[in-house]
Each structure stands twice: as structure tokens, then as C-alpha cells.
Amino acid sequence: MATIFTKIINKEIPAEIIAEDDHYIAFLDIMPLVKGHVLVVPKQEVDYIFNLEDDVLAGLHVFSKKVAKAIDKTIKCTRVGVAVIGLEVPHVHVHLVPLRTMDDINFTRPKLKLTSEELKEIGDVIRSGF
Template identity: 80%
Template sequence: MASIFTKIINREIPAQIVAEDDNYIAFLDIMPLVKGHVLVVPKQETDYIFDLEDEVLAGLYVFAKKVAKAIDKSVKCTRVGVAVIGLEVPHVHVHLVPLNTMDDINFTRPKLKLEEEEMKKIATTIKDNL
């Protein structure tokens, strides 16, 4: 069965996509820790990050770097943090989280629930800064 991320890649379900190329896609987390929280995903559906081929893993981080730099220009933050948890969805994904404090990347905190219009505005701003 296809993961929720594969369904986003295939445009079967909507997402606020901020960047995409032939191998990777980045979109806003629908339950973000902070505004501007983005997921970066390889289009190849693989459950565990260390099962990725070396080239795919390296490409994922190069792609994530471009997105992180756009987030940094788009959202007021000290820097963009990176986390790979890998337990929530059986499809590799990297969290890019705008940070002002260590607590901003605390995954046990309650998640934000943003209005669709605000999500669109954040996504557009990140895209514009790529």
C-alpha cells in the first residue's frame, strides 16, 4: 500500500508543496511544530533512511539544504534544524524546522493547527525564496 507521502507525490491528496524535482519533494507539515516546518521526501518509497542508496541519501540532503536556505529567508528564525525520526510514516522523510529555541524541535509538544490560507501563504513565501 502506498504511503501518504507517495499519495502526495502522485497528487492523490493535496499538500502545500514548496519544492520538487525528479527525485525529491518538499511540502509543509500539516501538523507543524512551528510555522514553516517542512518535510523533505525522496520520491522513491523506502521506509528506513539508511536503506537508501548512497546517491539518493546524498541527493536528499543536497535538496534539503536548498529548501532550508529558502525557509531561513522566509520565516523568522535563528536557524533551521534537521530531524529524522522515521517512525510516523513508513517513507523516508527529513523534518526541516525553523528554530529560535531548542524546544521548537521538541516532537512531544502539541502541534500547531494552521488555517489553510496561512499554510498557502507560508508555502508561497518559501517557494519565492528558492
């Protein structure tokens, strides 16, 4: 059964896509820790990051770097934090989180609930950074 991320990749469900190429896609987290929280996902559905082929893993990080630079350029933050947890959805994904404090990347705190209009606005802002 396809993961929710595969359904986003296949455009079966909507997402605020930030960037995409033939192998990777980046989109806003719909339950973000902070505004501008982006997920970067390989289009190949693999559950565990260390099961990715080396070239796919390297490409994921290079693609994530491009997205992180756009976030850093457009969202007020000290830096962009990176986390790989991998427990919520059985599909490799990298969290890119704009940080002002260490608590901004605390996954145990309550998530934001943003409207689709707020997500679109944030997406437009980040996309302007490419």
C-alpha cells in the same frame, strides 16, 4: 499499499508543495511544530533512511539544503533544524524546522493546527526564497 507521502507525490491528495524535482519533493507539514516546518521526501518509497542507496541519500540532503536556505531566507528564525525520526510514516522524510529555541524541535509538544489558507500563505513565503 502506498504511504500518505506517495499519495502526495502522485498528487492523489493535496499538499502545500514548496519544491520538487524528479527525485525529491518538499511540502509543509500539516501538523507543524512551528510555522514553516517542511518535510523533504524522496520520491522513491523506502521506509528507513539508512536503507536508501548512497546517491539517493546524498541527493536528499542536497535537496534539503536548498529548501532549508529558502526557509532561512524567508522565515524569522535563528537557524533551520534538521531531524529524521522515521516512526510516524513508513517513508523516509527529513523534517526542516525553523528554530528560535531548542524547544521548537521538541516532537513531544502539541502541534499547531493551521488552516489551508495559513499553509498557503506560509508556502508562498518560503517559495519566494528560491
